[in-house]
Amino acid sequence: MRRLFAVLIAVVVVAVPMTRSLSVPSTATAARARANIVTITWWNPDIVAWQPTYQALARAFMKQYPHIAVQVINIPESGYATKVATNIAGGKGPDVWVNSHTPEQYPTSPAQPLNSFMAADHVNPNIWFQPAVSNALTYKGIYYSVPRDMGISALAYNVDAFNKAHVALPTDRWTLMDMVAAAKKLTNASQHHWGLNYEGGFGTITDLSPILWDFGGSFVSDDGHKAVGYMDSPATIKAVQFDWDLINTWKVVPPATVMGSFGIAGSSAQGNAFLAGNAALDPIDGDYAIGDLKSASFKWGEAIYPTLPGHPHYAYLYPAGYSMWRGSTHKKEAWALMKFISSPAANAIVAKTLFWTPPTLATWKQFGLDKISVWAAFWKTRTFQTKLPPWIAAQFWGDCTTPLMNLSDKIERDVVARAAIPAQLKAIAQKVQSCFDRDYARLHR
Amino acid sequence: MARTVDLARPAIRRRRGRLARKEMLEGYLAISPWLIGLLVFAALPILASLGLSFTDWNASSAQAPAWIGLRNYSDLVNDEYFWTALRVTFVYALLSVPLNLIVGLFLSMLLNQKLRGMYLFRTLFYLPSVIAGVATATLWLWIFNPIYGLLNVILAKVGIAGPAWLSDPAWALYAVVIMSLWGVGGGAVIYLAGLQNIPAHLYEAASIDGAGRWAQLRHITLPLLSPTILFLLVMGIIGAFQTFTTVYVLTGGTGGPEQSVLFFMLYLYQKAFQDFQMGYASAMAWIGAAIAMVLALLVFKSSPLWVHYESERT
Numbered sequence: 001m002r003r004l005f006a007v008l009i010a011v012v013v014v015a016v017p018m019t020r021s022l023s024v025p026s027t028a029t030a031a032r033a034r035a036n037i038v039t040i041t042w043w044n045p046d047i048v049a050w051q052p053t054y055q056a057l058a059r060a061f062m063k064q065y066p067h068i069a070v071q072v073i074n075i076p077e078s079g080y081a082t083k084v085a086t087n088i089a090g091g092k093g094p095d096v097w098v099n100s101h102t103p104e105q106y107p108t109s110p111a112q113p114l115n116s117f118m119a120a121d122h123v124n125p126n127i128w129f130q131p132a133v134s135n136a137l138t139y140k141g142i143y144y145s146v147p148r149d150m151g152i153s154a155l156a157y158n159v160d161a162f163n164k165a166h167v168a169l170p171t172d173r174w175t176l177m178d179m180v181a182a183a184k185k186l187t188n189a190s191q192h193h194w195g196l197n198y199e200g201g202f203g204t205i206t207d208l209s210p211i212l213w214d215f216g217g218s219f220v221s222d223d224g225h226k227a228v229g230y231m232d233s234p235a236t237i238k239a240v241q242f243d244w245d246l247i248n249t250w251k252v253v254p255p256a257t258v259m260g261s262f263g264i265a266g267s268s269a270q271g272n273a274f275l276a277g278n279a280a281l282d283p284i285d286g287d288y289a290i291g292d293l294k295s296a297s298f299k300w301g302e303a304i305y306p307t308l309p310g311h312p313h314y315a316y317l318y319p320a321g322y323s324m325w326r327g328s329t330h331k332k333e334a335w336a337l338m339k340f341i342s343s344p345a346a347n348a349i350v351a352k353t354l355f356w357t358p359p360t361l362a363t364w365k366q367f368g369l370d371k372i373s374v375w376a377a378f379w380k381t382r383t384f385q386t387k388l389p390p391w392i393a394a395q396f397w398g399d400c401t402t403p404l405m406n407l408s409d410k411i412e413r414d415v416v417a418r419a420a421i422p423a424q425l426k427a428i429a430q431k432v433q434s435c436f437d438r439d440y441a442r443l444h445r
Numbered sequence: 446m447a448r449t450v451d452l453a454r455p456a457i458r459r460r461r462g463r464l465a466r467k468e469m470l471e472g473y474l475a476i477s478p479w480l481i482g483l484l485v486f487a488a489l490p491i492l493a494s495l496g497l498s499f500t501d502w503n504a505s506s507a508q509a510p511a512w513i514g515l516r517n518y519s520d521l522v523n524d525e526y527f528w529t530a531l532r533v534t535f536v537y538a539l540l541s542v543p544l545n546l547i548v549g550l551f552l553s554m555l556l557n558q559k560l561r562g563m564y565l566f567r568t569l570f571y572l573p574s575v576i577a578g579v580a581t582a583t584l585w586l587w588i589f590n591p592i593y594g595l596l597n598v599i600l601a602k603v604g605i606a607g608p609a610w611l612s613d614p615a616w617a618l619y620a621v622v623i624m625s626l627w628g629v630g631g632g633a634v635i636y637l638a639g640l641q642n643i644p645a646h647l648y649e650a651a652s653i654d655g656a657g658r659w660a661q662l663r664h665i666t667l668p669l670l671s672p673t674i675l676f677l678l679v680m681g682i683i684g685a686f687q688t689f690t691t692v693y694v695l696t697g698g699t700g701g702p703e704q705s706v707l708f709f710m711l712y713l714y715q716k717a718f719q720d721f722q723m724g725y726a727s728a729m730a731w732i733g734a735a736i737a738m739v740l741a742l743l744v745f746k747s748s749p750l751w752v753h754y755e756s757e758r759t
Contacts (some may be wrong), residue, residue, distance in 0.1 A: 064628060082718040084505075085718075085721055105505075108506040108507060110505070110507045142621050256612060257612050258592050326507055328568075398719065398720060399720050399722075406703050406704075411704070413613070
């Protein structure tokens with residue numbers, strides 16, 4: 001009997017604190033409940049340096065809406081999508097979060113359609129936001145996200161490196177061949193200097209995609225369903241062969257094997273040849289580059305990403321967006337936050353730190369960003385035609401394009417001949433198409 | 446007297462039965478927190494994953510799982526990367542498990558020497574096996590760097606141009622096999638316990654009979670260590686199939702150049718937590734578990750042929 005009693009005591013000692021912590025709200029939560037303050041959560045995957053800007057936005061919002069408390073929660077990028085998905089699946093999703101779904105996924109995603117909220121508050125996104133950002137945030141005319149930024153392509157250059165090599169600085173009239181010519185003059189592999197930072201991997205803003213569109217090529221159709229006829233088109237083949245030439249003919253790009261050794265470990269320059277001062281040119285995404293460029297130890301500038309002579313410029317554009325969870329129990333409050341943080345008023349806070357490019361036209365005008373030389377390239381690029389990047393257009397890009405990424409890897413290691421690229425792309429297009437067809441069939445089962 | 450005992454026996458049996466039941470109940474109560482944890486955090490999720498393996502469920506969507514029967518399993522059979530992941534894992538197991546067994550045995554025999562400071566050597570060789578996988582992989586990422594890594598620098602000093610290791614599909618898997626030797630100290634310590642249980646008089650008697658070191662190894666050490674080898678072999682096979690953390694860090698979760706180090710668990714992770722195909726990944730998990738179980742059973746089935754237990758001799 002005594003033994004049984006001892007065992008029961010042990011179970012109670014273990015179990016009671018656990019149930020108590022589950023059922024009794026914390027002191028802060030209880031205090032907010034008493035004051036009728038609604039608390040909403042706002043998740044982001046961004047770097048530590050950006051968090052003060054997020055906190056400043058939250059404080060400004062709470063000042064305007066004292067009955068709403070905002071918890072800004074930063075989750076490391078590498079586990080962010082998993083954490084969002086698992087929390088939503090567990091019924092504990094964020095009220096507002098930086099969303100990475102493709103437009104085609106929006107209707108079945110956890111993102112709340114926003115048109116009714118916009119209409120009720122008379123928000124006209126075409127006036128408020130840079131028009132080009134709407135592409136990535138809508139599906140069949142319905143908004144599922146509001147833009148956080150205007151992630152847009154440009155070409156950054158190391159002014160000091162150009163001056164030291166006595167090479168004329170890039171201009172907005174540069175063509176791709178002007179870029180190659182300058183990169184050749186700036187390359188001295190024995191001194192660990194290269195002309196162009198080219199991070200590898202097709203389909204990314206920092207690699208082939210801007211060039212691909214300049215050539216008139218495309219990896220997938222605009223709706224992302226087709227690879228055959230696009231991935232193996234003559235224009236795409238020429239663009240991929242241009243990629244091959246950059247790496248293996250003109251050798252203006254650092255070898256993949258040394259990429260990881262650039263920069264000091266833990267710094268924003270780690271693994272980045274441009275920020276480490278080892279590459280003179282860098283195709284950049286305005287979103288993530290501007291914050292990093294602030295830490296550059298050299299003078300830098302930006303130009304419009306060049307194209308081929310006689311070919312139109314494309315804006316390679318992918319904005320991050322804020323979405324509302326369909327399962328949120330505070331939708332009114334979540335919308336209030338989203339409306340605020342994507343407004344010109346909030347983006348005025350962003351413009352003061354400029355860790356990301358504000359998506360609101362009025363903010364650019366207010367702060368004269370369209371006139372500042374290092375920002376003018378983004379401002380001009382936003383007027384160019386654009387399409388959805390391939391990995392956004394095709395919702396099964398990640399699942400199906402491994403063979404294409406393998407080709408990119410083989411090109412970097414110079415184990416595939418330039419002449420073999422057409423046959424390789426033809427075979428890859430077939431494989432990717434089969435995978436797309438299988439995945440779409442599964443989707444519509 | 447006998448009558449008294451005979452009359453008392455059913456009562457004694459009843460008392461003993463009640464006591465045994467009481468003790469059993471107390472025992473179950475005592476382990477109930479662990480049992481509840483096992484059920485809630487292990488058994489139920491395992492059963493749930495079996496159910497999920499028959500559904501199509503994208504965890505990042507707002508849609509509920511949809512029943513599709515055996516479709517996930519049949520899709521796996523036609524999935525090129527599933528077979529790649531299996532092949533990579535099998536080849537890794539075929540190379541790393543025997544290598545670790547042999548090197549571990551050799552190391553334990555060295556650590557079994559009666560030398561001053563041997564405890565220090567045992568500690569130093571054991572320490573790497575308790576370092577976290579992420580830290581180990583990050584360290585080896587730099588050791589394998591083709592230009593600045595320690596390995597290629599040393600090879601260059603002896604006139605050998607080292608390969609690109611993790612950047613070369615022909616060498617990436619060998620790099621991971623080499624890395625697996627980092628934890629060989631853990632197995633060596635287990636061997637050491639086995640070695641120290643071998644009676645010294647057996648070696649003395651063999652020595653008197655003229656047996657050399659090699660004969661002693663073959664006829665005394667290995668047979669008496671065979672239960673330990675069996676244990677390490679089964680754990681090694683299971684461990685090979687569970688390899689994930691190190692290859693995730695080494696390849697950034699991509700599986701390396703041309704999927705040369707796309708291990709089974711890494712591909713499962715990609716399907717579950719990058720593509721969010723939970724049903725598909727659950728089917729993979731059950732196939733992986735079945736394969737590991739079959740392999741372990743095969744090893745156990747073969748054990749009577751080569752494992753010798755001390756108790757069998759008495």
